[in-house]
Amino acid sequence: MTALVQAVGLTKHFEVESGGWLSRGGTVLRAVDGVDLSVEAGETLGLVGESGCGKSTLGRLLIRLMPSTAGDILFDGRNITALGAKALRPVRRSMQIVFQDPFGALNPRMSVEDIIMEPLLIHGTRAAAARSAVGEMLDKVGLPRAAAERFPHEFSGGQRQRIGIARALVLHPKFVVCDEPVSALDVSVQAQIVNLLTDLQAELGLTYLFIAHDLGVVKHISTRVAVMYLGKVVEIAEKRDLYARPLHPYTQALLKSVPITHPSQRKRGAERKPPLSGDIPSAIAPPSGCRFHTRCPHVMPVCSQQEPAMRPGGAAHAVACHLIEPTPG
Amino acid sequence: MTLLSVEHLTTAFRTERGEVTAIEDISFTLDRGEVMGIVGESGSGKSVTALAIMGLLPMPPARILGGSIRFDGTDLLTLSDKAMQRLRGPGIAMVFQEPMTSLNPVFTIGDQIIETIKAHERISERDAFARAVQMLEKVGIPSAATRMTDYPHQLSGGQRQRVMLAIALVCRPRLLIADEPTTALDVTIQAQILDLILDLRDEFGMAVIIITHNMGVIAETADRVLVTYAGRVVEQAPVNRLFDEPLHPYTSGLLACVPTLEQEQDRLLAIPGNLPEPARRPPGCRFSDRCEHAVAACRDGLPPLDDFGAGHRAACIRALELRR
Numbered sequence: 001m002t003a004l005v006q007a008v009g010l011t012k013h014f015e016v017e018s019g020g021w022l023s024r025g026g027t028v029l030r031a032v033d034g035v036d037l038s039v040e041a042g043e044t045l046g047l048v049g050e051s052g053c054g055k056s057t058l059g060r061l062l063i064r065l066m067p068s069t070a071g072d073i074l075f076d077g078r079n080i081t082a083l084g085a086k087a088l089r090p091v092r093r094s095m096q097i098v099f100q101d102p103f104g105a106l107n108p109r110m111s112v113e114d115i116i117m118e119p120l121l122i123h124g125t126r127a128a129a130a131r132s133a134v135g136e137m138l139d140k141v142g143l144p145r146a147a148a149e150r151f152p153h154e155f156s157g158g159q160r161q162r163i164g165i166a167r168a169l170v171l172h173p174k175f176v177v178c179d180e181p182v183s184a185l186d187v188s189v190q191a192q193i194v195n196l197l198t199d200l201q202a203e204l205g206l207t208y209l210f211i212a213h214d215l216g217v218v219k220h221i222s223t224r225v226a227v228m229y230l231g232k233v234v235e236i237a238e239k240r241d242l243y244a245r246p247l248h249p250y251t252q253a254l255l256k257s258v259p260i261t262h263p264s265q266r267k268r269g270a271e272r273k274p275p276l277s278g279d280i281p282s283a284i285a286p287p288s289g290c291r292f293h294t295r296c297p298h299v300m301p302v303c304s305q306q307e308p309a310m311r312p313g314g315a316a317h318a319v320a321c322h323l324i325e326p327t328p329g
Numbered sequence: 330m331t332l333l334s335v336e337h338l339t340t341a342f343r344t345e346r347g348e349v350t351a352i353e354d355i356s357f358t359l360d361r362g363e364v365m366g367i368v369g370e371s372g373s374g375k376s377v378t379a380l381a382i383m384g385l386l387p388m389p390p391a392r393i394l395g396g397s398i399r400f401d402g403t404d405l406l407t408l409s410d411k412a413m414q415r416l417r418g419p420g421i422a423m424v425f426q427e428p429m430t431s432l433n434p435v436f437t438i439g440d441q442i443i444e445t446i447k448a449h450e451r452i453s454e455r456d457a458f459a460r461a462v463q464m465l466e467k468v469g470i471p472s473a474a475t476r477m478t479d480y481p482h483q484l485s486g487g488q489r490q491r492v493m494l495a496i497a498l499v500c501r502p503r504l505l506i507a508d509e510p511t512t513a514l515d516v517t518i519q520a521q522i523l524d525l526i527l528d529l530r531d532e533f534g535m536a537v538i539i540i541t542h543n544m545g546v547i548a549e550t551a552d553r554v555l556v557t558y559a560g561r562v563v564e565q566a567p568v569n570r571l572f573d574e575p576l577h578p579y580t581s582g583l584l585a586c587v588p589t590l591e592q593e594q595d596r597l598l599a600i601p602g603n604l605p606e607p608a609r610r611p612p613g614c615r616f617s618d619r620c621e622h623a624v625a626a627c628r629d630g631l632p633p634l635d636d637f638g639a640g641h642r643a644a645c646i647r648a649l650e651l652r653r
Binding site for chain 1 (some may be wrong): 370371374433439469471483486487506515516517518520521523524542544545546547548550551558568569579582583587588589590591593594596597598599601603604619627649
């Protein structure tokens with residue numbers, strides 16, 4: 001396996017002014033704060049975490065949709081962090097994104113054909129060739145060819161997401177960031193889109209970063225899964241290993257929070273208590289040491305003083321937690 | 330003891346394409362202290378049912394074509410606006426999906442809770458303040474007294490939903506309607522809010538209608554379940570029976586298409602097609618054009634909601650045959 005996309009110490013700080021008119025200078029929101037991560041060619045890397053943990057920002061940084069504050073992004077072994085707009089353009093063909101909201105992500109004034117062929121035109125394909133590519137893409141995503149003449153409002157949420165997928169794939173990218181691609185869809189339609197993404201991956205040899213908060217969907221589609229908390233990746237492992245043997249207390253709590261699948265599993269009394277209390281802290285002033293220590297059921301004195309480094313927790317399994325002994329050297 | 334009984338409720342909305350029904354012939358009863366889950370996706374009519382019970386349907390464009398809603402012996406559809414308003418709060422309260430748009434952004438959360446209390450009770454400002462703080466503590470807002478002066482935008486999504494619950498519960502309603510109360514929230518916060526609703530049910534003995542598209546939320550909370558599709562009830566059953574022995578293909582589909590943490594499969598079982606828009610519902614059984622078991626007879630007429638015993642009803646003409 002070789003890494004198609006790599007992040008090294010990747011960081012994104014947003015300047016926010018939340019101090020009111022008396023405070024001086026900007027306050028910094030640490031959305032992504034020193035992430036090392038690699039996405040292997042051909043895999044689906046699931047990325048999970050609560051809202052505000054920085055997972056969408058990380059996805060956008062990796063495909064250079066927004067500038068990073070520090071760190072490096074490597075694509076196919078090449079450092080693309082500082083590439084200018086012109087040098088970046090050929091790389092962009094290979095990196096695309098599918099957005100969460102199929103209603104907001106499509107221009108309501110453009111026909112489906114125009115929407116899907118726009119990326120081709122931008123990258124210099126002639127109109128006639130682009131138009132025939134649109135037909136092929138519609139077949140691939142399971143929409144009738146007649147859809148080309150119609151407008152986004154004529155389609156349901158699931159069909160719109162198919163249009164969004166066609167637009168992302170028309171340039172034959174290698175890497176696609178899927179940012180919560182099914183969470184805005186009706187439950188009975190979600191499975192269709194998940195199956196479509198799986199089929200297209202096999203057919204076109206795609207590599208996915210699959211961002212979602214639904215741990216069931218992530219388990220189904222992913223090869224490996226990374227867990228983020230307040231701008232940091234706290235655990236990453238092969239998916240079966242992560243779900244069967246979560247090592248980070250945060251991962252354990254996330255998995256325990258997933259609703260049961262049958263009423264017979266219902267817990268009563270003290271057993272019923274939710275595994276985590278309170279909200280995710282602010283990324284403007286993240287807790288010292290391990291960022292999870294304010295909510296962690298196993299917190300120790302060292303946790304608030306020292307930030308735990310990533311350490312191996314088994315084969316192809318890494319975790320950032322003081323409970324796990326770091327291996328020397 | 331029956332607290333709420335909805336019978337043959339049918340409502341319609343005026344649209345550009347003429348009048349279309351939002352819900353048709355919805356009937357169910359709810360006992361004190363019971364949790365009823367209503368499952369449905371967009372356009373199923375689940376929120377319209379809730380708004381009709383609350384007396385909050387915008388009329389026009391909405392219109393109630395028939396049926397009755399009896400709450401504690403009173404027919405709600407014949408109540409005056411004023412009488413209905415008195416009932417909201419101490420009688421029936423509701424929490425909505427969007428905690429941001431449901432709170433007034435220009436008033437503090439304390440003001441909004443106190444306003445609710447004073448709308449229904451003669452109470453001094455000081456006592457109302459104390460009750461509001463107490464309620465915020467109950468729903469798990471830390472340092473409640475100091476948060477009373479916060480505005481909604483200063484709170485996180487989970488905290489806003491807690492405040493919505495505080496407003497809904499401060500007059501001790503006998504019925505709480507929660508419309509997708511956790512859909513906008515993370516799983517960790519969802520677990521907390523569901524736990525809180527069940528705790529308050531145990532403490533106050535209130536009945537709860539929980540509306541959701543998430544079968545996991547139903548599995549966690551409901552005693553009985555109503556499954557709705559395109560404006561009609563397609564199945565109703567006690568919760569264990571529904572999960573063990575679903576009789577309608579739509580219910581089976583919903584249970585099967587969501588990937589769980591336990592199972593592993595190469596492909597998800599998908600329900601083909603899309604939800605029909607109200608003006609484009611297929612003839613006969615509305616699920617027929619997406620149903621793998623549909624036969625010609627399914628398109629002939631609306632299937633009746635047949636009784637299969639033990640409180641289990643399903644509207645599918647092939648239910649008995651498919652059960653095996």
